[in-house]
Amino acid sequence: MHQNNFNIALEVKDLTLCYQQYHAVIEGLSLSFAENKISVIIGPNGCGKSTLLKTLANVAQPSQGEVFLNTKPVHEYSRKEFASTLGFLPQKNNVPSGITVRELVARGRYVHQSFLQQWREADELALKQALQWTQLTNLAEQPLESLSGGQQQRAWIALVLAQQTPIILLDEPTTYLDIGHQHEVLNLCRWINKTHKRTCILVLHDLNQAARYADHIIAMKDGKIVATGTPKQVITPENIAELFNLSCSVITDPIRNTPLIIPEFENIEDIHFE
Template sequence: MTTSHSLTAERLTLGYGDRVVVESLDLTVPPGRVTVIVGANACGKSTLLRSLSRLLAPREGRVVLDGRQVHRMPAKELARTLGLLPQSPVAPEGITVLDLVCRGRHPHQGLFSRWNGRDDAAVAAALEATQTTDLADRAVDELSGGQRQRVWIAMALAQETDLLLLDEPTTFLDASHQIEVLDLLTDLNRTRGTTIVMVLHDLNLAARYADHLIALADGRLHACGTPAEVLTEDNVRTVFGLDSRIIEDPVSGRPLMLPIGRHHVRPQ
């Protein structure tokens, strides 16, 4: 069960070359919930996600999954528990949609474990959930940006991990498909108990779909908690440098951020 897994970052410092991007960060991912990471561009959101999935080794501190440092775990063992959909992934040239989604089952294959009916079922369910079944025989590099994004999400779903990390999964998607993807991930969380951690750039979508929000500012944890606790006018001003008004979303009952522009202030 996903609720038996714990994922934490302890005094985590991350960077590239001489540049520090995330510094001395502590956080705990609530198991069995949907967590969304928000923040301004270049604040460290994607860098944090890369380190949580062990793609980026920390300069200081550690990422711990179920009491073990992820950067010391065998890759295949980690991949059976934790999956990652990075931002703008690249598919091998000429690969078909079906072949790419099937690669999500790789962590479940081994010396004595061959492809079986469960693998077929997982791939079929992932294709159906992302509405990509009719694309199965198409080459990935022939698809539109939105179609490709849904295929990558299908591959991540086929992996059937208890924890799933996604870096801006709504990239390239129109408004309708953004909602479909976020509804799909919410259903995955509600029905399977999958712990979801994702980066979103749209604050209002983040507030609508998150159980737990993490707001980063200049590589540090500025605020975390429920959307109502995190999405405040003061926090929006500090994290995004933006004046706003927070009202209740009439659809979800969650906080809704209305940005204030110089030319959209009602005259007195």
């Protein structure tokens, strides 16, 4: 399944994933992600967005179907080979006690090392670059647990960037960030994508940010695909109503020329919560 004749970086075929062998979170899903593009997965809470990302990252195992990385089934990759190709930042991360920002980000280089080949100049360069890109250079020696939630989030993103994989998966990377840092992170993703040709696949809650930064959007509901395509193809009043039960208008962003959602305003006397 190819999109617009782009090379395929990741692909799932007939994917079904169940919790406790009974409840299907994702069922019969087939989908591909284009190489060197920014793809964003959107949808209501509990629709399977994060589950799909975990499956792509080979963290969750499908009950049925297959995930392909560069046309090769992911289960055929060695752990090190897979981690050298795809970096994944989950939605929630446990902060290791006593670890500094530098030590955390350095973990992104472990996959490039071996018993005979320890820390190298290339590792140090990748570490410094990741810290610089996430604006954490001055905090490198600080304990991670002493940082704000937003700073910690940027440190985790730096870890993935230090891994230097051609494919990056980020599950809600703007969580805990104020609006300024949200756009810094998304601009960083776009810059990495355009300048360094990284394939980026993100889960985002903010639909206007998804529309602004994505090349391709996948809209999910109840474990199934509602719509896929460019932001203009997916971000429509009809799709938003189906996905979120929200009436809205969609106008054109005057800066980026992308869709911009304006929820309809309800008079207080028309709102009922019984």
